[in-house]
Amino acid sequence: xxxxLLIERPGLFSSLQDFGRFGYQHFGISASGxxxxxxxxxxxxxxxxxxxxxxxxxxxxxxxATVKAERCRLALAGAxxxxxxxxxPVESWRAHELKDGDRFEIGGAKSGMRGYLAIAGGLDVVxxxxxxxxxxxxxxxxxxxxxxxxxxxxxxxxxxxxxxLALPREYRPSSAGPIRVVLGxxxxxxxxxxxxxxxxxxxxxxxxxxxxxxxxxxxxxxxAGGFNIVSDGIMNGSIQVPGNGRPLVLLADRQTTGxxxxxxTVIGPDLFRLGQRRPGDLIRFRQVTAEEAEAAAHAHxxxxxxMLEAMSDAGSPAGEVSTERLLAHNxxxxxxxxxxxxxxxx
Amino acid sequence: xxxxxADERPAEPPHLPRLLDAGDGGxxxxxxxxxxxxxxxQVIALGDALGRLALPGIIEIVPTYRSLLILFDxxxxxxxxxxxxxxxxxxxxVADSARxxxxxxxxxxxxxxxxxxxxxxxxxxxxxDEVVALHSxxxxxxxxxxxxxxxxxxxxxxEAIHTSRRTDPRLKTPPRSISIxxxxxxxxxxxxxxxxxxxxxxxPVRSYDPRRAEKPFLFAAGDVIRxxxxxxxxxxxxxxxxxxxxxxxxxxxx
Numbered sequence: 001x002x003x004x005l006l007i008e009r010p011g012l013f014s015s016l017q018d019f020g021r022f023g024y025q026h027f028g029i030s031a032s033g034x035x036x037x038x039x040x041x042x043x044x045x046x047x048x049x050x051x052x053x054x055x056x057x058x059x060x061x062x063x064x065a066t067v068k069a070e071r072c073r074l075a076l077a078g079a080x081x082x083x084x085x086x087x088x089p090v091e092s093w094r095a096h097e098l099k100d101g102d103r104f105e106i107g108g109a110k111s112g113m114r115g116y117l118a119i120a121g122g123l124d125v126v127x128x129x130x131x132x133x134x135x136x137x138x139x140x141x142x143x144x145x146x147x148x149x150x151x152x153x154x155x156x157x158x159x160x161x162x163x164x165l166a167l168p169r170e171y172r173p174s175s176a177g178p179i180r181v182v183l184g185x186x187x188x189x190x191x192x193x194x195x196x197x198x199x200x201x202x203x204x205x206x207x208x209x210x211x212x213x214x215x216x217x218x219x220x221x222x223x224a225g226g227f228n229i230v231s232d233g234i235m236n237g238s239i240q241v242p243g244n245g246r247p248l249v250l251l252a253d254r255q256t257t258g259x260x261x262x263x264x265t266v267i268g269p270d271l272f273r274l275g276q277r278r279p280g281d282l283i284r285f286r287q288v289t290a291e292e293a294e295a296a297a298h299a300h301x302x303x304x305x306x307m308l309e310a311m312s313d314a315g316s317p318a319g320e321v322s323t324e325r326l327l328a329h330n331x332x333x334x335x336x337x338x339x340x341x342x343x344x345x346x
Numbered sequence: 347x348x349x350x351x352a353d354e355r356p357a358e359p360p361h362l363p364r365l366l367d368a369g370d371g372g373x374x375x376x377x378x379x380x381x382x383x384x385x386x387x388q389v390i391a392l393g394d395a396l397g398r399l400a401l402p403g404i405i406e407i408v409p410t411y412r413s414l415l416i417l418f419d420x421x422x423x424x425x426x427x428x429x430x431x432x433x434x435x436x437x438x439x440v441a442d443s444a445r446x447x448x449x450x451x452x453x454x455x456x457x458x459x460x461x462x463x464x465x466x467x468x469x470x471x472x473x474x475d476e477v478v479a480l481h482s483x484x485x486x487x488x489x490x491x492x493x494x495x496x497x498x499x500x501x502x503x504x505e506a507i508h509t510s511r512r513t514d515p516r517l518k519t520p521p522r523s524i525s526i527x528x529x530x531x532x533x534x535x536x537x538x539x540x541x542x543x544x545x546x547x548x549x550p551v552r553s554y555d556p557r558r559a560e561k562p563f564l565f566a567a568g569d570v571i572r573x574x575x576x577x578x579x580x581x582x583x584x585x586x587x588x589x590x591x592x593x594x595x596x597x598x599x600x
Contacts, residue, residue, distance in 0.1 A: 022405050022406055022417075023405070023406060024406075024495075024563075025406045025408045025415075025417070026393075026406065026407065026408045026409060026490075026491060026566075026567070027491050027495060027496060027554070027562075027563040027566075028491045028492050028493055028494050028495045028496055028497050028535075028554075029495045031406075128556055129556065129562065137494075138494060138495045138535075138537055139537065140495065140556065181369075182367050182368070182369050182370065183367075184366050184367050184368065184374075185366035185367065185368050185372075185374040185376070186366075229379070230379060230380060230381055230410075230411050230412050231410060231411060231490075231492065231499075232374065232376075232410040232411070232412065232413045232415065233374070233408040233410050233413065233414075233415025233492075234415075235368055235369065235371075235372045235415065235417060237369050238368070255492070255493050255494070256408065256492045256493065257408075257410055257490065257492030257493060262368075265367075265368045265369035265372060266369060267369045267370045268369060268370050268371050268420075269370070290367040290369075290370065290425055291425075293369060293370030293420070294370055294420045294424065294425060296370060297370045297371070297420045297421055298420075298421065301421055
């Protein structure tokens with residue numbers, strides 16, 4: 001019997017997300033997609049799913065649901081949200097198997113911003129334009145293009161199989177460290193002093209932060225001339241600086257075009273860390289060249305591969321298997337440097 | 347602090363477009379800084395030519411008024427290779443883009459369907475039917491689709507009705523609105539979107555409809571559009587037809 005999950009309490013803003021909807025931005029469609037694709041991939045791998053299977057992304061506060069199926073395997077990754085099954089606290093970053101009538105509850109994030117719940121086999125939802133990602137502003141994707149509501153039923157697809165996996169702590173991604181950017185495409189709209197301010201200052205994430213973008217507060221960035229351009233394309237990580245001189249980082253649900261000059265672009269490998277920054281957190285930007293960004297993309301892929309490889313059978317004696325695996329992976333040069341390179345920064 | 351790599355390529359003739367970096371997975375090909383039909387034609391032709399190449403690693407090509415944003419996977423397509431390909435395609439053959447077509451888009455002007463029509467007429471000291479005649483008498487070019495799914499930015503608005511944007515943008519405007527802002531007019535998708543533009547009317551046409559699996563978006567950059575005033579009775583009939591999935595915009599292939 002394949003059944004469903006009954007959502008009892010949906011959390012603050014929980015929506016279905018996958019890697020996003022590509023190929024339609026020239027028709028005005030935002031790509032959307034998970035804000036932290038590393039945690040999404042981890043959650044999926046823990047339950048045996050392909051990396052881009054749609055998951056439930058939760059913001060700040062998790063959901064509560066009851067299993068209405070014979071079996072349901074799930075895993076939670078991302079922000080540090082407490083998970084309890086039938087009232088008993090259990091670990092995140094590992095798969096759990098629930099049976100019919102079991103109830104699980106995910107609490108508020110102690111750190112980080114977004115949690116990812118993967119269900120083995122994925123969800124039986126029809127994709128819109130090739131993706132299950134929800135874009136609530138245009139009412140596209142997920143469940144009727146909206147966040148989850150109490151009473152929603154998420155149909156399950158498959159019976160889970162294979163070992164219950166867990167990810168050793170040392171392989172869990174960290175969102176700490178500076179955010180790497182490549183200057184441009186409109187850095188020539190700013191004075192050298194303005195660019196220096198942008199790169200040397202701490203910026204605070206304001207409460208105007210959501211899936212569309214993050215409004216930052218901090219020292220004013222000086223424009224060289226005007227601050228209007230004829231609208232051009234916006235991508236995930238574009239940093240606009242409007243007339244008030246404060247940076248606005250555009251994210252997964254961004255509008256597709258915009259008319260403020262973009263001082264810099266966050267590199268793809270660091271977007272997942274932005275997705276975990278919450279109001280009040282500080283952000284420091286660090287400049288890299290486009291060539292360094294390309295190298296970072298390769299390092300990022302290696303980091304994810306190492307993370308997926310490091311998952312081990314949670315049923316085995318804890319230390320034994322993971323130590324063996326750790327040793328094996330530490331011998332592979334470059335694999336762990338993706339984190340270190342980021343964390344060593346001031 | 348210009349970012350066009352011109353210093354690395356001193357021999358580059360000035361007519362080549364500027365190539366601007368956007369993170370690890372974006373390249374902006376900037377052909378100009380103004381709204382001009384000639385520039386936009388080149389943008390679209392270059393985007394079409396690049397699309398035909400079907401380079402592995404290209405994720406999206408986003409043509410705008412004056413530039414192309416190319417999103418790519420740096421693991422599959424090195425930036426240097428992409429830059430070379432863009433240069434090899436330059437200058438694009440504009441005639442190659444003749445596949446773009448002509449549309450007739452029905453509009454019910456004024457009243458509750460276009461609440462700003464009277465205000466716009468007053469601001470130009472025109473009668474409302476003069477505004478309608480001017481707006482529906484012109485031929486427009488789709489410069490780009492952006493902002494919201496299927497939202498079409500059109501150039502070619504007669505100067506007599508150029509109208510600066512509202513000082514108080516509305517958080518929600520009716521779906522399928524026909525609006526004007528500055529020197530432009532636009533067709534809204536069947537969604538309530540925020541807008542600071544002036545609402546002249548409403549069309550039964552759904553510029554975006556996910557139910558049309560084959561063609562969820564009607565208009566593309568480079569298309570030509572003319573508006574056709576209709577009566578409230580026509581509007582109701584056409585809305586019902588469109589709701590049932592019928593095509594109510596008239597397509598005239600170029």
